[in-house]
Amino acid sequence: MKLLIGAWRWLDERLGFSSTIMPVVRHPVPRSVNWWYVTGSATLMAFILQVVTGVALATNYVPAPSNAYDSLHFITSQAEFGNILRGMHFFGASAMVVLVLIHMTQVFMTGSYKFPRELNWLSGVLLLALTLAMAFTGQLLRWDQNAFWSTVVGAEQAARTPIIGGILTKLLIAGKTVGGATLTRFFAIHVFLIPALIFGMIGLHLYLAIRHGVSEWPRAGRPVHKATYLQEYEEELKQGEPFFPDAAWKDAVVMLLVVVAIIALAAIFGPPHLGKPADPTIVQAYPRPDWYFVWYFAVLALSPPSIENLVILGFPLLVFLGLALIPLLWPTGERSLRSRPWAPAVVTIPVILVVVLSVEGFRAPWSPNFAALGASPLPAAVQTQLDPARQKGAQVFQFRGCRACHAIAGSGGHKGPDLGAVGDRLTPAQLTTRIAAGGGGMPAYAGVLSPAEMQVLVDFLQGLRSPNREPAGTPLAP
């Protein structure tokens, strides 16, 4: 025992643990610190987990297009615990994206970004950008069809940048096409470059948190003034408590919960499904981003073509510029939500927007429904009502791929209008014109359909009516 104490003293004298580190660990925090203050630690825990699982995964991953997919298969199905590690890395990534946003929301709602903590916020905004960059590059390393085409979409987005678009694209995909040099580049960015930047930024972020101290819980009627705040905070700390252990135990509990939750999710749901291997000769692909980018996928599909470049490039810039400006434009004043009634709206509106866009993105009504093509028949309810002549029209409708974009009785694509009751709206002449000439997103079929096909198709469509409705074009009764 004496020996142990002696050894500890020897180490401590040299490390300066008691004299330098302990005062930092036990720095006073305001007594008003509560459970809301754990979101930053939770995010940090998710990041640590990403580093640990990522380093482990890297021992088996081969960052070359010829082998990347096979090595992922090996990790998933053969490597000891590989399945659960991949799952943890995936859910850890989701957790990081979610927790960073929750942490930012909490800091924004409590006005903690105000003087003197503006740089804490700004370094946090950079960390958000780096987290999203990790999420994007990570998805590409899966190197399945989704990954490959997401890379192409990313490259084409970069190509839209004015003037330097071409240069950016070449740098991003490391050449003229997505291929051998692309994956190694993304690998280096994902496992070396961005993590190094994140380590540095977290270091700065934590240093600033200690330098300026944890903000006190906001109180209405106590606005931040640059002249007096530091002194007020000093007063507050006089009744404060040491960070460790009085406040830190809450962080520890939540950090443990984060780890347990991620392991549980990985164990229950497993890693994300590996699609077909990244093979540019397979054009039957259905590329979709991971869930946290689905809202942006919807933005890309829905933005009006005339302002599309502005949306693709300007929108992310605007979001980050806006976030960066928050502490610079409002460094002082009230922190309490009672005096900032607009703050919840600033958070809620983007959240609603992202949720709505995500729902649309998952539905993707603008995408043709390839599953409705080929042999799959119309719903029985529609089929049985048809006489032989109209059966022929239904066959044309199916064979010519109309159902990729048009639904009947809810079955089919949703790019064009539902035709379940089109007979109510359009006369045979109108139907013929619309099909032959197209317009408003509808392709012209004049050169595709024979006159006989057109005839039976129009007859079939004309007969699609809601119950008890006269066909379109019937003169109104006097």
Added chain:
Amino acid sequence: MAGGMTEGRAMTEQAGEPRPPGAAREAVLSRRRLLTRVAVGGGGLVALALAVPVVGYLLGPLFDSTPATWADLGPVDSFRQGETREAELSDPSSLPWAGETARTAVWVRRGSGNDFTAFQVNCTHLGCPVNWLPEAQLFLCPCHGGVYNGDGTVAGGPPPRSLFTYETRIRDGRLQALVSGLQTV
């Protein structure tokens, strides 16, 4: 760079020292200041010497000057008149470990006679691979809803222009396409 600022501060610090009135500024360049400048300048040079190869290496893809080359698409007779079908070509600039990505798909449309059009499969909107629907005579994009006619012109959706094409030629009864990388808007 930053040297200018430190110099300015140093000047004020030295203001208290006795100095002959009206002496030229160069006269106060002390030994210490000179060594500081040499150290900062030397450090900058070393940093530059390090940065040139590293940055140059990372910017390497910009200087890739692989010329456009003719790639084989298959025998002319394998394409039927009035039909559009998928063909494959090998990317001439691909690396040995490119695996599947060394090959890429091309939509080849043969009109009458030897009238060929080779379309890049990437949608001009954001690059997803378009699918040919022979019954509807349309190319459909699976991502954001782009639709093209059989001749590659836009029929609907967000694409800003018609499908990109490769220049084609026929050599020894085989169809070839001129390939130089991903064409983007």
